[in-house]
Amino acid sequence: MIRLGIVGAGSMGGHQARQFSTVPGCELVAVCDLDAARARDFAAEHGISEVYTDLAQMLAQANLDAVTIVTPDSYHKDAALQAIAAGKHILCEKPLATSEADATEMAAAAQAAGVINMINLSYRDSAALQRARELISDGLIGRVMHVEASYLQSWLSSNAWGDWRTDPRWLWRLSSEHGSKGVLGDVGIHILDFASFPVGEISAVNCKLKCFDKADGDRIGDFPLDVNDSALIRVEFANGALGTVHTTRWACGHDNSLRLRIFGDTGAITIDINMDEGWEKLQLCEGSNVNRARFEAVDCAASPSIYQRFIRSIERGHNDQPDFARGAELQRVLDTCFESDREDRTLIV
Ligand SMILES: NC(=O)c1ccc[n+]([C@@H]2O[C@H](COP(=O)([O-])OP(=O)(O)OC[C@H]3O[C@@H](n4cnc5c(N)ncnc54)[C@H](O)[C@@H]3O)[C@@H](O)[C@H]2O)c1
Structure with a gap:
């Protein structure tokens, strides 16, 4: 049984918890949210046994195989790098980060650590x-x-x-x-x-x-x-x-x-x-x-959902798509769009 921890107990966290509860072979055992009351309510609603307000503590204590990061975008990088350093497989919400440099750093760290890494581009489930x-x-x-x-x-x-x-x-x-x-x-x-x-x-x-x-x-x-x-x-x-x-x-x-x-x-x-x-x-x-x-x-x-494919990737030791490298590639397109808007001209990606 793959033991999963979720970081971020908001709307998308709830959606993910419901989705993972239908995937055989995994169990959501811990939740972390800055808002303690929200984390407690979320744990009660989804039958999760361990509740944290600090990710470092969750990573140290919860005996997890994998982490899913569902916080606002600006915290994805910090959370992912902590989880990668602790050797956890990661599903991270989109966008992977808020800049190409950060997204590339996350992709390189995940690859160097050899952990399964996927970005939740949900419409790939179509x-x-x-x-x-x-x-x-x-x-x-x-x-x-x-x-x-x-x-x-x-x-x-x-x-x-x-x-x-x-x-x-x-x-x-x-x-x-x-x-x-x-x-x-x-x-x-x-x-x-x-x-x-x-x-x-x-x-x-x-x-x-x-x-x-x-x-x-x-x-x-x-x-x-x-x-x-x-x-x-x-x-x-x-x-x-x-x-x-x-x-x-x-x-x-x-x-x-x-x-x-x-x-x-x-x-x-x-x-x-x-x-x-x-x-x-x-x-x-x-x-x-x-x-x-x-x-x-x-x-x-x-076709199988990203939640099924993430768990299957961990079971088989083979990283499915879309991975962090794809997340970084898209971040490059986004960064180029912002620059193009600022400079009011066409730019090569
Ligand atoms: N894949 C999709 O289709 C899809 C859909 C909706 C949202 N998202 C993504 O999911 C992420 C979360 O969105 P949401 O709608 O759930 O937002 P939300 O505001 O409903 O929930 C975010 C939660 O994260 C918590 N949080 C904030 N900072 C934190 C931290 N440092 N550590 C732990 N918890 C923290 C907040 O307290 C809140 O409970 C965003 O990155 C968003 O882009 C993806």
Whole structure:
């Protein structure tokens, strides 16, 4: 039985605890959160026996095989380096860090220590995405020419997920002082991975970011509201394809929607994910349907979740994807997007 400890008892921590509870061969035995009451409540809710407020103490006392890091982004590096130094396998939330230099340091440390390391790019769990990658590599849609990808949320304009003005769970995501890199760092990383996993490496970007006014003095309490909440990226892929990738927190009508359209010279693939729907279905246009401009639905066999694949990686001693090196690669794309926005020009990644 693989003994797991979780760092961060917030919303995503709860999701992870529920997911790991369905994976055979592992047991969540310890939780660590700076907020002692939250850690205790979390332990009670998920049947976890050991509760900590200090990661070093958890690593020293809990007899763990692996750690999953689910804190706000700015603490991922420190937590991961401590866990790696203690020889633990690690699943780390996205983004891996808040800069390419930090992400690269984490990837190198994990590799040197020989621990299993994965980054939680959750949308890799989509069977449709996995199938799209296979279809493209089999040449079914020919040479990829054009890509359109978006990740839309609306929590700044709706209250479906609570009131961002009063809830620290949302406020830290709006504040650079709290380690946020805005919508680009938060979910832009998902859509950049979602587009480049099937299509191929991103070689150049031209990015425009915008932080809209949303409170008096652009501040609420301890939280300066200074990070981007919309991002537009013009992308060039190493294989020559062009694309647009965009994301925003202001998309009324979309709680959590990812869309990917990939156009090749002999066909096209579309994936639409809306919350829990669409993960296992893609639309394909190929063969005689090209001349009719018609898509047909393809049901894709479910693929294992990242939680299953993390545990299986530990059991087999073989690191599955996406690993920390992939996290660092994406961080490089993000850093280049920020620089491109600052300099208002296209930059090579
Ligand atoms: N993969 C995904 O699809 C996905 C979805 C949501 C969030 N996330 C990621 O998960 C992470 C957490 O997000 P969330 O929504 O759960 O945030 P949250 O604010 O709901 O929870 C974060 C928790 O971490 C705790 N914490 C803060 N600093 C800590 C520290 N130094 N040590 C221990 N605990 C600490 C906080 O007290 C809080 O309980 C973020 O990196 C976010 O990007 C990923």
